[in-house]
Amino acid sequence: MNFIGKLAAATILAGVATAFAGAASAQEIAVIVKTNSSNFWQNVNKGASAAIKKHDGYTMSFDGPATESAISDEVNLVENAINRGVKGIVLAPSDPEALIPPVKRAYENGIPVVIIDSLLADGGKEYYQSFLSTDNKAAGEAMAKEMIDRVGKTGNIAVMSYVPGVGSEIGRVGGFKDYIAKNSDLKIVSTLYSQSQMATALNQTTDTLAANPDLKGIFGANEPTAVGMGRAIEQAGKKGQIVALGFDGNEDLQAMVRDGTLDAIAVQGSFQMGEKGVDTVIDLIEGKTVEPFVNTGVVIVTKDNIDSPEAQNVLY
Numbered sequence: 001m002n003f004i005g006k007l008a009a010a011t012i013l014a015g016v017a018t019a020f021a022g023a024a025s026a027q028e029i030a031v032i033v034k035t036n037s038s039n040f041w042q043n044v045n046k047g048a049s050a051a052i053k054k055h056d057g058y059t060m061s062f063d064g065p066a067t068e069s070a071i072s073d074e075v076n077l078v079e080n081a082i083n084r085g086v087k088g089i090v091l092a093p094s095d096p097e098a099l100i101p102p103v104k105r106a107y108e109n110g111i112p113v114v115i116i117d118s119l120l121a122d123g124g125k126e127y128y129q130s131f132l133s134t135d136n137k138a139a140g141e142a143m144a145k146e147m148i149d150r151v152g153k154t155g156n157i158a159v160m161s162y163v164p165g166v167g168s169e170i171g172r173v174g175g176f177k178d179y180i181a182k183n184s185d186l187k188i189v190s191t192l193y194s195q196s197q198m199a200t201a202l203n204q205t206t207d208t209l210a211a212n213p214d215l216k217g218i219f220g221a222n223e224p225t226a227v228g229m230g231r232a233i234e235q236a237g238k239k240g241q242i243v244a245l246g247f248d249g250n251e252d253l254q255a256m257v258r259d260g261t262l263d264a265i266a267v268q269g270s271f272q273m274g275e276k277g278v279d280t281v282i283d284l285i286e287g288k289t290v291e292p293f294v295n296t297g298v299v300i301v302t303k304d305n306i307d308s309p310e311a312q313n314v315l316y
Helices: 003-014 016-020 039-052 071-083 100-108 122-127 136-151 167-183 198-211 223-235 251-258 270-285
Strands: 028-032 059-063 088-091 113-116 130-133 156-161 187-193 217-220 243-247 264-268 293-295 298-301
Touching: 028 039, 028 071, 028 270, 039 059, 039 270, 071 088, 071 100, 088 100, 088 270, 100 113, 100 122, 113 270, 130 270, 136 167, 136 217, 136 243, 136 264, 136 298, 156 167, 156 198, 156 223, 167 187, 187 198, 198 217, 198 223, 217 223, 223 243, 223 251, 251 264
Parallel strands: 028 059, 028 088, 088 113, 113 130, 130 293, 156 187, 156 217, 217 243, 243 264
Antiparallel strands: 264 298
């Protein structure tokens, strides 16, 4: 049975009426992300908004919790979308386990789901139809190579991560650490988790720099973490004295690359996640075949290439 057939069967099992519950537009696509307070996710919104204009007869809603750690709020947003009978869902899950039940319920109600950025746990794989993301493991490895190229193969470095257990974090930080371990004698003296809060990352980085005066390098693994890390480096007077690598590409991070606070940032195709996510879920609604995984790419941006077309196409 093809995907549309499976969805039809699931809809019958759940009760056809539930698929049309509430007052949603019959052709609404719900884009639900980890938080609506980040420039990264607002760039996803821009991509999704650009995509919906290409598809006559469809509308789009965009929402997310106030913070990435507000997991129950994101669960509620998905439940609400199902209850009002949306036509399809594009979802960036903030937790790989907690979002499985609402995604399963969407499947049972005949609503196709496209996952972006972070995977659900294995138990949820049968309930969504495509995954669009940076290859986070490869991106983490690329940043580890950048670190080794800049600091050498010995000495102490630190990792400033964001939310433990999130799919993107597992791949990104795991890929970084594995590459470091296999290709150098660098020691990672600490891995701290900011919960994607800039102020938390600033304080954690300040403490890390004070506790490790010989630190040669530091890696901030997502947008708010890297911004907080960069500000701590500036406040500590360490700009240009420590190799600092970040992830994502908002205006704060771009300025830090230009002034030398950060040596490089890995920038994901966030616009592409939103654009291709909406295109893919509409393809599913219309019975077309889609790829199970779409790599939305990453660009390593430095002071040398920040004004190049390749970098400018992904910065936001």
